[in-house]
Amino acid sequence: xxxxxxxxxxxxxxxxxxxxxxxxxxxxMHLMMCKHCRSFIGNLRASTDLMKAHSSSKxxxxxxxxxxxxxxxxxxxxxxxxxxxx
Amino acid sequence: xxxxxxxxxxxxxxxxxKRGNSSAYKKAVREYSPGMLAVAxxxxxxxxxxxxxxxxxxxxxxxxxKFEGRSSLKTWLHRIVANRCKNKLRSSKREVAIDFSESLxxxxxxxFNATGRWDxxxxxxxxxxxxxxxxxxxxxxxxxxxxxxxxxxQRSALMLYEAHQHKSEDVCNIxxxxxxxxxxxxxxxxxxxxxxxxxxxxxxxx
Ligand SMILES: [Zn+2]
Numbered sequence: 001x002x003x004x005x006x007x008x009x010x011x012x013x014x015x016x017x018x019x020x021x022x023x024x025x026x027x028x029m030h031l032m033m034c035k036h037c038r039s040f041i042g043n044l045r046a047s048t049d050l051m052k053a054h055s056s057s058k059x060x061x062x063x064x065x066x067x068x069x070x071x072x073x074x075x076x077x078x079x080x081x082x083x084x085x086x
Numbered sequence: 087x088x089x090x091x092x093x094x095x096x097x098x099x100x101x102x103x104k105r106g107n108s109s110a111y112k113k114a115v116r117e118y119s120p121g122m123l124a125v126a127x128x129x130x131x132x133x134x135x136x137x138x139x140x141x142x143x144x145x146x147x148x149x150x151x152k153f154e155g156r157s158s159l160k161t162w163l164h165r166i167v168a169n170r171c172k173n174k175l176r177s178s179k180r181e182v183a184i185d186f187s188e189s190l191x192x193x194x195x196x197x198f199n200a201t202g203r204w205d206x207x208x209x210x211x212x213x214x215x216x217x218x219x220x221x222x223x224x225x226x227x228x229x230x231x232x233x234x235x236x237x238x239x240q241r242s243a244l245m246l247y248e249a250h251q252h253k254s255e256d257v258c259n260i261x262x263x264x265x266x267x268x269x270x271x272x273x274x275x276x277x278x279x280x281x282x283x284x285x286x287x288x289x290x291x292x
Pocket of ligand 1: 003004007030034035036037038204
């Protein structure tokens with residue numbers, strides 16, 4: 001039988017839909033009976049969403065600026081290929 | 087086949103990059119550099135990683151003419167970064183050390199009793215959406231701190247898979263890890279984020 005500890009070990013696989021037939025089914029059965037594991041799956045999902053919302057919000061402006069400078073410098077030294085380079 | 091009716095925004099960005107259009111470069115740098123940095127940090131420390139990303143953009147100015155659109159621009163850029171990092175590691179004979187042996191974080195593994203049931207069950211409650219929660223500066227700072235404390239390998243896997251939405255095969259390909267090892271990296275990273283948010287919600291401390 002699948003124990004809470006086992007389920008916690010494969011929780012991400014379950015969330016991402018990476019578990020196959022029987023294993024996926026045994027997780028579903030366990031979740032029906034166990035509120036702690038339901039809450040763990042929910043918590044893991046929610047923390048991942050939080051991380052996603054967080055890291056998509058802001059690139060490091062200094063880092064971007066330094067690249068812009070390097071690129072602008074490099075573009076200046078190159079001949080335009082297709083005639084106009086706007 | 088009528089291909090002309092489909093507007094392809096990425097296609098026109100690529101055309102502009104090929105022409106050396108500087109505002110196209112600005113747009114692409116802003117959009118793709120965070121992902122490229124995530125790839126580089128899988129292999130290298132922060133400052134070397136940043137340097138590699140800069141170098142890659144300079145390379146791209148010439149290499150973009152060879153880009154044929156067989157993969158997305160994002161995947162293509164990420165591969166360039168990964169290859170550069172691998173070359174650099176090869177030349178300095180450094181290896182990336184990764185521990186794939188356990189899928190549970192020790193801190194979480196301790197929360198089960200001898201029979202494998204929860205001893206200290208998860209306690210997080212989410213009443214608000216992720217976007218609303220991120221308006222909490224303290225939580226945002228705390229996430230920053232913990233994300234940067236993640237082992238580079240876990241963070242890169244997490245960033246590419248979640249934040250930059252690559253498919254598993256692409257992440258495996260870019261980072262040179264097996265599918266099962268990617269699963270471990272992702273799961274370990276998610277558990278750490280969960281534990282951090284839980285502690286923050288319980289104690290208000292980071
Ligand atoms: Zn359970």
